[in-house]
Amino acid sequence: MDNSLNLSEQTLSKIDEVVPKYPEKRSAALMVIHLVQDELGAVNDKACEWIAQRLELQPINIKELITFYPMLRDKPWGRKHVRVCRTLPCALRGSYATCKTFEKKLGVKEGQVREDGEYSLEFMECLADCGQGPVVIVDEQTYENIEGESAEKFAELLLDGKLEGGEEFKSYEESLNQGS
Amino acid sequence: MSEQSPKERRIILKHTDDPAYSNRISSYLGVGGYENLKKAFGMKPEEVAEEVLKSGVRGRGGAGFPAGMKWKFLDRKSGKPIYLICNADESEPGTFKDRQIMYKDPHQLIEGMMIAAYAIGAKQAFIYIRAEFHEGARILNRAIDEAKAGGYCGENILGSEYSCDLVVHRGAGAYICGEETGLIESLEGKRPNPRIKPPYFPAVLGLYQCPTIVNNVETLCNVRHIVEMGGEEFSKIGKPNNTGTRIWCVSGQVMKPGYYEFECGALTLGQMIFDVCGGLRPGRTLKAVIPGGSSAKVLRADERFSGSLKDGTAFDWGLEDIPLDFDGPMAAGSMSGSGGIIVMDDTVDIVEAMANINAFYAHESCGQCTPCREGSLWMRKITQRMCSGGAREEDADLLLSVANQIEGRTICAFGEAAAWPTQSFVTKFKDDFIKKATDSQEERNPKSLQLI
Ligand SMILES: Cc1cc2nc3c(=O)[nH]c(=O)nc-3n(C[C@H](O)[C@H](O)[C@H](O)COP(=O)(O)O)c2cc1C
Ligand code: SF4
Ligand code: FES
Numbered sequence: 001m002d003n004s005l006n007l008s009e010q011t012l013s014k015i016d017e018v019v020p021k022y023p024e025k026r027s028a029a030l031m032v033i034h035l036v037q038d039e040l041g042a043v044n045d046k047a048c049e050w051i052a053q054r055l056e057l058q059p060i061n062i063k064e065l066i067t068f069y070p071m072l073r074d075k076p077w078g079r080k081h082v083r084v085c086r087t088l089p090c091a092l093r094g095s096y097a098t099c100k101t102f103e104k105k106l107g108v109k110e111g112q113v114r115e116d117g118e119y120s121l122e123f124m125e126c127l128a129d130c131g132q133g134p135v136v137i138v139d140e141q142t143y144e145n146i147e148g149e150s151a152e153k154f155a156e157l158l159l160d161g162k163l164e165g166g167e168e169f170k171s172y173e174e175s176l177n178q179g180s
Numbered sequence: 181m182s183e184q185s186p187k188e189r190r191i192i193l194k195h196t197d198d199p200a201y202s203n204r205i206s207s208y209l210g211v212g213g214y215e216n217l218k219k220a221f222g223m224k225p226e227e228v229a230e231e232v233l234k235s236g237v238r239g240r241g242g243a244g245f246p247a248g249m250k251w252k253f254l255d256r257k258s259g260k261p262i263y264l265i266c267n268a269d270e271s272e273p274g275t276f277k278d279r280q281i282m283y284k285d286p287h288q289l290i291e292g293m294m295i296a297a298y299a300i301g302a303k304q305a306f307i308y309i310r311a312e313f314h315e316g317a318r319i320l321n322r323a324i325d326e327a328k329a330g331g332y333c334g335e336n337i338l339g340s341e342y343s344c345d346l347v348v349h350r351g352a353g354a355y356i357c358g359e360e361t362g363l364i365e366s367l368e369g370k371r372p373n374p375r376i377k378p379p380y381f382p383a384v385l386g387l388y389q390c391p392t393i394v395n396n397v398e399t400l401c402n403v404r405h406i407v408e409m410g411g412e413e414f415s416k417i418g419k420p421n422n423t424g425t426r427i428w429c430v431s432g433q434v435m436k437p438g439y440y441e442f443e444c445g446a447l448t449l450g451q452m453i454f455d456v457c458g459g460l461r462p463g464r465t466l467k468a469v470i471p472g473g474s475s476a477k478v479l480r481a482d483e484r485f486s487g488s489l490k491d492g493t494a495f496d497w498g499l500e501d502i503p504l505d506f507d508g509p510m511a512a513g514s515m516s517g518s519g520g521i522i523v524m525d526d527t528v529d530i531v532e533a534m535a536n537i538n539a540f541y542a543h544e545s546c547g548q549c550t551p552c553r554e555g556s557l558w559m560r561k562i563t564q565r566m567c568s569g570g571a572r573e574e575d576a577d578l579l580l581s582v583a584n585q586i587e588g589r590t591i592c593a594f595g596e597a598a599a600w601p602t603q604s605f606v607t608k609f610k611d612d613f614i615k616k617a618t619d620s621q622e623e624r625n626p627k628s629l630q631l632i
Pocket of ligand 2: 373374544547548549591592593594595
């Protein structure tokens with residue numbers, strides 16, 4: 001198989017690992033798309049063609065997934081992608097205000113990427129952590145109770161690159177006991 | 181993390197919030213993990229299935245269908261391979277229980293799944309997990325590797341002839357993948373357009389048109405405890421027809437939102453809100469509660485519910501008296517659904533809450549059925565207009581008529597899920613909808629809580 005997408009060895013071997021797990025190749029479509037999107041940031045037409053060939057499908061079989069699923073993209077988000085939960089339980093705890101604060105502080109409108117490509121902001125539907133809303137996901141880390149003043153502080157730390165690993169906001173993932 | 185309430189009976193969440201308990205296999209083995217898999221493998225598969233049937237355990241994903249009965253519907257005559265799928269899409273707004281299990285105690289799910297797989301004779305098993313659970317998928321994959329190394333999963337489980345691989349499959353942010361036939365289409369690598377029943381009952385024509393069992397995360401964890409206790413003993417927890425515990429997820433405007441595990445029927449909705457969750461914020465009064473995820477019909481705080489239960493006993497309840505089990509919220513004209521209780525106090529603008537919910541369903545309709553695709557968009561547009569200064573008195577009736585034209589006219593139950601909120605909000609809070617039109621419709625107060 002050609003490597004016209006210039007995917008890393010790691011991604012290619014992960015793809016080779018995931019495809020045979022399924023009784024039918026087509027079932028691996030979402031998983032392969034995730035792997036490609038994780039590396040390239042988006043799955044454009046060329047990537048659709050490549051994935052289709054890898055799974056012995058037509059490009060449209062991949063394209064129709066990219067255009068359907070909210071988390072699949074044909075253009076990349078910003079280098080840091082911020083997701084805010086919009087759905088009722090989080091809204092009841094102030095998520096609309098949180099999103100507005102982020103728009104102001106990060107200088108980007110909801111649903112868009114900042115011109116310099118640094119940040120993007122997206123309203124999401126329920127993230128299944130409604131007891132601790134408003135819920136915010138930055139890349140792959142989930143932060144809880146981000147409202148009012150704490151949303152301001154949160155955005156400032158994010159802008160300063162001091163959010164991750166900082167003491168102020170521990171993500172849900174960081175606070176798990178993952179043993180050793 | 182939720183502070184545990186003293187009255188809880190934690191079976192599924194027994195260890196999840198113990199700071200010393202990790203999500204690794206060492207922790208799980210330390211509390212008797214995989215002993216029940218051994219016990220199950222000492223029984224015949226149909227004996228295990230019989231215990232599940234006897235337990236009376238009902239599905240925790242939303243519909244509350246008895247798991248043992250569903251397993252009985254499997255088409256075994258076809259001779260096709262059988263598949264087991266764990267529905268870990270957890271996407272019903274207000275629900276966050278499966279997350280706790282998968283992130284904090286993944287081996288409990290794996291043990292439950294391997295017991296279920298053995299009982300139904302599955303050739304392969306899948307966990308369909310929503311893509312937002314990035315770390316959750318990694319945790320499950322690591323746990324599966326640990327379980328395989330221990331011989332609890334994969335090839336020749338516990339040295340027996342039986343093998344069953346377990347694969348974690350990630351979705352990509354679409355709510356409709358929680359609907360079991362949409363999930364199956366998605367797992368086949370297609371758009372998650374739900375299939376029509378009949379004929380596509382998963383137990384007969386599921387994954388690759390083979391017999392398939394789809395169960396929720398919490399349901400499959402219960403299987404492990406049913407094997408431990410025996411179906412008979414398990415059925416004594418809770419109430420008849422409402423057996424076992426349930427993990428209730430409380431969100432919205434209470435002092436202590438969180439997840440709480442109780443025996444079915446052990447407490448009322450009022451006790452949950454005012455005792456367990458510490459009540460409302462100071463000075464607030466209760467306005468409305470959605471008892472089973474956003475698809476469930478809303479309950480009005482001053483409503484009365486009366487009638488007779490399945491066993492013939494008459495009831496006359498206020499909202500606070502509704503027992504928290506499967507049948508209570510159902511008797512009150514709503515449902516316990518996925519166990520997501522959303523609480524709204526008197527500061528909430530009901531029309532905005534409705535607009536928020538309608539925006540969700542308009543965003544998530546798969547688009548196959550005209551009434552659902554068009555109707556959900558209309559309901560969103562109308563309520564959004566009502567909240568931006570363009571409300572009309574006739575909008576309440578218009579909304580209701582759109583919702584009524586969706587219900588019962590669609591391929592999957594998403595149609596009902598989208599129609600029920602509108603039908604109940606508009607009927608029960610008609611005054612609020614009318615008032616929206618008759619009040620002066622200047623700019624919204626920028627200080628008030630924005631929901632749309
Ligand atoms: C629109 C819609 C969304 C659903 N979402 C979920 C979900 O996120 N998780 C889930 O377990 N079940 C969900 N269900 C229910 C599933 O279709 C199915 O009934 C359930 O997974 C069966 O498992 P159980 O019998 O163990 O409850 C949904 C149903 C509908 C109609
Ligand atoms: S009811 Fe809605 S979600 Fe379900 S199949 Fe029809 S259009 Fe799709
Ligand atoms: S509503 Fe925000 S996590 Fe569920």
